[in-house]
Amino acid sequence: MKKILLTPLLAVVALAAHAQKVTVTGRVLSTTGEAQPGATVLERGTTNGTATGANGEYSLAVAPTATLTISAIGFATQQVPVQGRTRVEVRLAASATDLGDVVVTGSRAAIGRTNVLTTAPVDVISSREIKAFAQTDVSQVLTYAAPSFQSSRQSISDGTDFLDPASLRGLGPDQVLVLVNGKRRYSQSLVNINGTIGRGSVGTDLNTIPTASIKRIEVLRDGAAALYGSDAIAGVINIQLKDDSTHTSASSLYGQTTQSDGKTEQVDFSTGINLNHRGYLDLSGQFLNRSYTNRSFTDTAPLIYLGENGGNYPASATTEQSRRDLKAADDALVTQRGFDRRDIRVGQSDSRNFGGMFNGAYQVGAGYEVYFFGGASYRTGRGSGFNRLPNQPAQRDLSIFPNGFLPFITTVITDQSGTVGVRKTLGDYAIDLSNTFGRNNLNFGVENSINASLPQGTTNTANPTSFYAGRLAFMQNSTNLGLSRRYTDVGPLATLNVAAGGEFRVDNYVIGQGEYASYVNLNRALPTGGFAGAGSQVFPGYQPQDATNRTRTNLAGYLDLESDISTRLLVHLAGRAERYSDFGGNVSGQAAARFSIIDALALRGSVGNGFRAPSLQQRYFTNVSTQFVSGNPQQVLTVNNDNPLVRNDYTNTTQRGFGVEPLRQEKSTNYSLGLTATIAQQFTLTVDAYRIDIRDRIVLSSAFTRANPLVNNILGTQAVSQVQFFANAINTSTKGIDIVANERLPVGSGRLLLTAAANFNGTEVTSFNSSSSTINGDQTAGVDNLQNRLFDRSQRTRIERGNPRSKVNLAASYTIGRFGVEARSVRFGEISTADPNPTRANLDQTFSAKWITDFTVNVQLVKQVGLTLGVNNLFDVYPDKIYVDPRNNPNNFSVDPTTSFSSSLDNSNRGRFLYSANQFGFSGAYYFGRLNISL
Template identity: 75%
Template sequence: MRKPLLVSLFLLLVLSVAGPAWAQSITVTGRVTGANGAAVPGATVLERGTTNGTPTDNTGRYRIEVPNTATLVFSAIGLTTQQIPVNGRTTVDVQLADSKTDLSEVVVTGSRATEGRSNILTASPVDVISAREIRAFAQTDVSQVLTYAAPSFQSSRQSITDGTDFIDPASLRGLGPDQVLVLVNGKRRHTQSLVNINGSIGRGSVGTDLNTIPTASIKRIEVLRDGAAALYGSDAIAGVINIQLKDDSTGVNSSALYGQTTESDGKTEQVDFNVGIGLNKRGFIDLSGQFLNRGYVNRAFEDTAPLIYLGANGGNYPASANTEDARRQLKAQDDALVATNGFNRKDIRVGQSATRNFGGFLNAGYRLGMGYEVYLSGGASYRTGRGPGFNRLPNQPTQSDPNIFPNGFLPFINTKIYDQSAIVGVRKTFGGFAADLSNTFGRNELGYYVSGSINASLPQGADRINPTDFYAGRLAFLQNTTNLGFSRHFTDLGPLETFNLAFGGEFRYDRFLIGKGEYASYANFGRVASNGSPAVPGAQVFPGYQPQDETNQSRTNVAGYLDLESDITARLLLHLAGRAERYSDFGGNVSGQASARYTLTDALSFRGTVGNGFRAPSLQQRYFVNTSTQFVSGVANQVLTVNNENPIVRNDISNTTQPGFGVEPLKQEKSTNYSAGLTSRIGKSFTLTVDAYQIDIHDRIVLSSQFTTANPTVAAILKGLPVSRVQFFANAVNTRTRGIDIIANERLTLGERSRLLLTAAANFNETKVQSVNSSSSTINNDPTAGTSNLQNTLFDRSQRARLENGNPRSKINLSANYSYGIFGIEARTVRFGEIQIKDADPARSNLDQTFSAKWITDLTLSAQIMKQIGVIVGVNNLFNVYPDKIYVNPRNNPNNFSVDPTLSYSSTLDNSNRGRFLYPANQFGFIGAYYFARVNFTL
């Protein structure tokens, strides 16, 4: 009996896997046209119930192999979807009518309903960036694509900010990089290991490295512009970015891009590919890969230091040169040395760093039979980077070695970034409930390597060979998330039109690690410089992580959620969500959200949301510590970033063993969000959405300003430590963010072969610090008067300006896409609003400066030469626009600027600006006009 049973089971398995192939396969061809009879290129032709599909070519024709009993599904944006049975036919032509209700993209972000909704029919605002938009211009990474495509999103590349040079900080709706949650295929994406501790946007935050995902792997990006902590958990205060990977089952696509700036730098070489493979009509494998080589950009100006070889710190005149004649003679001698040694006064590099990235991604799904479906996605990337610090002059004996670098040196930080991720899951319907069990793993590691530098504390001499390259240590972050969710869509439930129920749970494990550098990268060998001062220890530009910095910390999180969504009537949509979470290291939180959408007429609807959220302090913010060398007005300072668990932060000043600042442990940020808006559809193709919002954040986590030992209280706390400044994380401020998003689209058919798509989008936002929090008696009772008072230093006016005005308060995007047959032209202009920089010292408020708004215009021309080959040529920043240059007094004419060498606006200016770094306002970068060409191949 057992043998027939085994044979039966074997035959059942064969039938379940190969059964569909028994039906006779035929090749079906045809043409897809629109309501006016014009060809519809790029329409999707799909075998219903499978992933077997193909797009139409530029004449609207297609070719697909299907069983003779198949049903074909024809769809295109702006046109009504049709389903047509083949019934053995080998030719099927179809004419799609204009859609009155489905012009916009269907989205799944922001709801756990089993069926997606058009993005103008959702209760919360969602932007959709398609694969076509991603590849239309020269942006080669995700953060830059979103910056120019989504007005509420902002990211710009940083310069001379250590690791932040290589991982771009990004914000949504003017909030921090760590207040937006990133998903891939609806699953939580791990964050980066890097903590932004220098003077950049997002200072003190830990974001997500979006640029580890190849653009070739992306089907679309959905940007939910609403607080969603109740739906997705911690970090979703500002909103959610959901990256949907391609799920093609047929075809090969690849592209090659080359571009450079008009200054002949910033060269970019990119090659990518995407391959879709069908699996016997039951599934697919989609593979993508990318190689990107991006050259550096240098927009430094000449060093205005009076003395290069004979000066004091920062190239200033020594105190001994106290007469005009003495200064004139010293200047002449120094100029002669500059000429003799060929010293280049463009002695630093200001602009984007050089990087090289290798990355790949996989997305796959397969139906096993008996209702089970398994899915898998994951990727890996390896990125190297090279970015400069500030140079060391030959007249800085505490930081240089004249035997090795007689003319000073420009040190470099080199990075190696490894990123791996994997999502594996299974879906099945049980008793009408769709069940989804998944596990998501992610890891990000950043290794630091310093080159062209020295440890100045090493003994020096002509007979010594001291190292100039150092391994400075590494950061690593690992996250593993297990989810189990259930959902069910009801259509016959009393008076309700529809009802969707979703619930589930999540378990997450996080781990953060700091690994020490090699001994010479951080050690103090005790040399005393020629001026009698101790030489600075550690590798110049980036001292290595020390043994006492090493960290290996972890935590767990358990969460449960409930999600209810119903079309109460044909006009009223109501959505309720709740989530409870508990962290092993600081406790729990409950958040909730209520959203509604009401259709007043066919052309006008209103929507709104109210909810509360939270963001747990990241492990990086809790446990990060390091010592770095930073320049303030040309003077080197050893700056200690100490974690919140350290006695220096937690103990009170009265502690006789180890006095401290008396700051409380980090706790979660709590937020309350409100939004209200309208959506409108006029005619067949015009859509408009307007959404206003307010986000209040209490106990917002920030990195404090730097406390200096010039303050006696600080000196008492730091006694015995070889540092002159200290900073730490604290729940220091309460903020309120208000804004409005406006998006309008129009699609016009101008003739049989021509179409025009117009888009206008804008974001206006304002963040205000409502209050500064401090429960520390040490800080509150510090007797020191003036600007050095600890209460003023905890969150000084320059940090406040960075939070309130560091990102543009407005951004406007106008774009037009016109196609005629095989040709296309796309124009886009983006207005980046003004930003403001303030000095930390209120007495120097005359140095505050507002940097004006700028328009950046991009233009591309495209031609589909043949079905397999397309060409795009274009220019970004067509009119070669740069930010305003820095000048002393905002009331001066910005075209007649002068530079104050003692400016201390941010770390990039603190590091002895000396007229070299004149673009501190980084609204959109400062690389100027950029030309490129791309060739697309399709097989």
């Protein structure tokens, strides 16, 4: 009886389930139109699938909102939304190279295109390439995989030691937009104020995303502000998360340098979960422990204990004999107290990172699909500053550190992000509503240090040796609504995709003050005159007047049109309008096209304008830091652009200032022209030239000193000796060309993949913006002229030649059976540095190009377990050594015999720094092993 009753009930349920589905038919072809029998057609997130027949035909019943996953051996997998259609024809591109991958970045069309079929160049870095070598974080993976992308780790640069500044096409970290699954990623809270690449900019911390969570990375090398909004001047990096419902993988890596430091331990995993055949959930996690490297050398200061600031001989030692006697006495103290003259760390910092991501979607019925993704990370870091010698009275407390000390900056960086959205197809329309939240919080601490202005003495307990120095935080919340429709046979047009939508975004920036002891100045007088340095040595805490909490909103709308005018001509038009609550609005547009000359050869190009809004960090960051010049403390004020010191005109007798205008948006004009070629589905070539002109580029000015009488009057009685601020100071023009070639060759029983890629670029500062009468009217001679100080030759060289002007990537991969080898060699082009003072141009230096070669061997031990052994920087290559005074050259530095050097340079270096160039770091050869498990 139960069986009789259940049978009709089951039949009703089955009919209802079937009624919610549509039968999709179609063909799977190659890009040249050849039928692909045996291809797999799968409803994503389910086990519902079929295989194509002899003529490439298939038929499959799926949900109207389903996405089809089509794959075939030797071809790139495609993801195709059904969107209620009953027939879907798919052309698969050969997977000989990553160029064959279908990309979605740079277009809002419903169906993706391979990147040789797009109007703009897009690099695709697959999950296989991400794991091929020993780079363990996203910024380093991109540096070695994408020639137009550049990032290297910094040393002794405060917070920049822990957040790697990155560049695309030679532009700044804040001129590239980062997306995750097509949604805007929030920026980091830190603004780079030290003398590194990206000085004055605010980037996005790519390294919060575990590499195990990434399906692929798409790098759009074209201005895209009209598509995605502010920041996309150089291009867009879109990180696509894994969306697997069945696969589980894990890996473990261990490695270190040949100098037995830089030890790296990494464990990660990724697992896909099928959600009742109606969706999927992919979970990924990573633990990464990275130890410091140290490439410093012996401190050559003449005197460690008995000298003056910087280890110099005191003025009282006027004879050669007195100097010898003082030197002998000091050497005896060095030996007696066991002082280690290798007293500084130069290299990457310590870092430990715990991170996880999730990505999922679920069909809730009535054609609605809910999707969600996000993650969290917790990262700690520890990096050194400059050491303090026991002979430096303004910085020491001999009762605590009788032999001087090496202070450390510690950081705790936490990130949280989450996106939730809903998609639905209504007839021919696709609607997407989502909300994305992200937050970055950076806490600063100081260890093994003192505040030298506090009372000293063996009975004193008021001077701590560790400090909480404050925090930075940035939060962003974006709400997006998108509507699109794909038309076919619209008059003379083969297809027309129309997309429109809007975004409302809220940004918030916070500076939190440090503890009292980290910033207080009790003006402890020195016996020799003057005062001791204030605040915790190496990183004074943020003061109460630095604390801020600022919020702004942004409202934007866009329209996007893409049409196959014919089978040979693709045209893309986009426009976007935005308005910020704190400085105004902007309208940007772009026109792009691709024309197939023949099936295997096409031209593509674009022209458009873009913009970048000044970040909240640039608008409101302020602090006072202590910098030591020849051993004497200098209080340097970094002041926000709204401060009266910056804004008000010097001619105003009641409130004097530099007269600099309020920060405004950067504006850009982008041009690109390229060629794509595909031969026999084995060889692909793309060549794309570009030009990017930026007006009113925001930079952090050089430091203005009291040596200029106007600056002295502006600073007045403030307890600072230097001041720097943000301004729209320069206009630049960047020109370059990207070349990417790939080929797949059968070699014996195996397969050989070859890749050659290159980027050549150059940025020029075309003009300066002098917005104030003070700067224009200053008649002070030489380097202290305010116009020269606004953006000095050191800063200009960093913009123009601080990043490699060329990068070449050659890679080969050979697989045969269970074995494989991969080799990659990257040529990092030359870079240059310059002294701020044009009278000391002899201190300028150009660092030559270098090749860095990586090599790995991998074997599949069993079906589920693989082993990879390899080496990065196989030939142990280092950058060129810096110039030093040939009179003080104990460590065999390279020396230009025509160069003369000032004593101040020798005192700041003191033989400890061999390398300042940072094209690719200076850690040397690195060996590693990785165990891979796949279930």
